[in-house]
Amino acid sequence: EIVLTQSPATLSLSPGERATLSCRASQSVSSYLAWYQQKPGQAPRLLIYDASNRATGIPARFSGSGSGTDFTLTISSLEPGDFAVYYCQQRSNWPLWTFGQGTKVEIK
Amino acid sequence: QVQLVESGGGVVQPGGSLRLSCAASGFTFRSYGMHWVRQAPGKGLEWVAFIRYDGSNKYHADSVKGRFTISRDNSKNTLYLEMNSLSDEDTAVYYCAKDQSGDGDWFDPWGQGTLVTVSS
Numbered sequence: 390e391i392v393l394t395q396s397p398a399t400l401s402l403s404p405g406e407r408a409t410l411s412c413r414a415s416q417s418v419s420s421y422l423a424w425y426q427q428k429p430g431q432a433p434r435l436l437i438y439d440a441s442n443r444a445t446g447i448p449a450r451f452s453g454s455g456s457g458t459d460f461t462l463t464i465s466s467l468e469p470g471d472f473a474v475y476y477c478q479q480r481s482n483w484p485l486w487t488f489g490q491g492t493k494v495e496i497k
Numbered sequence: 498q499v500q501l502v503e504s505g506g507g508v509v510q511p512g513g514s515l516r517l518s519c520a521a522s523g524f525t526f527r528s529y530g531m532h533w534v535r536q537a538p539g540k541g542l543e544w545v546a547f548i549r550y551d552g553s554n555k556y557h558a559d560s561v562k563g564r565f566t567i568s569r570d571n572s573k574n575t576l577y578l579e580m581n582s583l584s585d586e587d588t589a590v591y592y593c594a595k596d597q598s599g600d601g602d603w604f605d606p607w608g609q610g611t612l613v614t615v616s617s
Contacts (some may be wrong), residue, residue, distance in 0.1 A: 423603050423604075425542075425604075427542075431609075432592055432606075432607035432608060432609055432610055433534075433542065433592075433604075433607055434605075434606070434607070435603055435604060435605040435606070438597070438603045438605075444603075444605060476541065476542055478542075478603075478604075480601065480602065480603065483601050484547055484556040484601055485544075485556075485558070486532075486544040486547075487544065488541055488542040488543070488544070489541070490541045491541050491542075
């Protein structure tokens, strides 16, 4: 099983600041990595797939990068609606999808 | 637009059974794979099961293999999850999610979820 480790567990930032979230895989997943956003009481929403492609309707302030084992989700300037939990997910080990444990982005 | 509506959750005793449904609309259901994902209270996401667009192949996480079965009825645009031998570790919100393709891809979008509580 491929284990995804996200860091930090919690990120405390102010609106307008830049957020940098990390996801590290226990073995290479090539570019088969996605990022999801989950707000309290809501279902997750796909933000980024194949490491760097924005899903439909996702604002340009969200960007993804990386390949192999190290990946980053960057939110260039946090807006109030961006404070949420973010999960990375891999599909390299198909058909066994796994998620990271999540990073909570909270208001400082 | 794509809509996924789960139903069938509730309170069930340990060892009991439950069947979840996911009604799909707004897209050609028979052309896409579908997933179930669960989230225990206050915890992260766990993939549970996947079924290919035509139902020809089904895959289940080890944690539910032999107890849960994913299925679909393309004539009714509905996805199912049959859950047997439930334990308190199965308590979670269960989400259905549309695969980006027919063959196992990313999950987009997700339904709002249905809560399953296993308790005596």
